[in-house]
Amino acid sequence: MKIAVFNNPKTGRLAVLYPAYNDASRPPGQTDDDFLAYVMSRCIPDGTTGHIVDSNDLPNDRTFRNAWEWVD
Secondary structure, eight states, rough: EEEEEEOOOOSOOOOOOOOTTTTTTSSSOOOHHHHHHHHHHHOOOOOOEEEEEEEEGOOOOOOOGGOOOOOO
16 A cells, blocks of 8 residues: 655654545545545645655554654
8 A cells, every 4th residue: 555654844753644545535536646645735744745655665663663764
């Protein structure tokens, strides 16, 4: 599943955004990629760069999740 990550300017931490792909309010016929782009436009602050990654690329061990960083 594709998700988005971004450095949250308010907290200084990496934020992981999991779209609700099965949400009943999602417009019919909208592709997953279109829906992810829509959610990113609504949830990621202006001036902040979001990155699309596969959820399987994130570490399984979330012990140090607050220490995760995204380096461009």
